Ligand code: SIN
């Protein structure tokens with residue numbers, strides 16, 4: 784993986800535009816990983832990662848959990864945000880302050896001032912796990928951006944248009960990259976191709992995605 788490490792360093796600090804109001808901030812989270820990692824572990828200890836079921840009855844290949852006032856959940860009744868962890872009946876763990884600061888900083892760097900997330904979804908991809916094309920549209924107000932942080936093994940982000948049938952661009956997201964989209968790009972279809980087998984020193988064979996949103 785030395786090739787990837789080199790690419791990582793070469794891209795770090797650059798911005799990849801994905802649309803008028805969408806971009807990937809390469810390596811934006813790298814300097815924060817030491818501050819972000821303990822909070823992530825603490826959240827997972829209190830609200831373990833689990834495989835939810837889609838409204839159609841399929842087990843998601845991604846394991847997920849949440850922190851913050853609201854958590855994204857899926858079951859036979861549909862997708863929604865919920866204040867309580869359905870597994871424990873307790874509120875989701877608090878959103879760690881370093882995650883809030885990263886979200887605000889990344890949103891600002893992408894042109895969205897004063898972003899204050901109240902929902903943080905943590906997705907864990909093992910080799911082969913994927914996320915089908917979808918829009919993020921369960922949030923109450925679509926005026927706030929999405930801030931999506933990649934950690935660990937690289938993944939191919941599928942970046943589509945406003946219609947499901949629009950062609951998708953394939954963008955490799957590396958450890959420390961932050962994708963931000965809002966405004967006219969807020970409802971762009973997106974997904975993750977099946978995760979390839981690889982190794983990362985921090986996460987082993989896995990990829991972790993942390994998505995920060997204002998849902999309520
Ligand atoms: C998502 O769209 O919820 C996840 C995207 C990602 O894993 O990068």
Ligand code: FE2
Nearest residue numbers: 917918919973
């Ligand atoms: Fe999404």
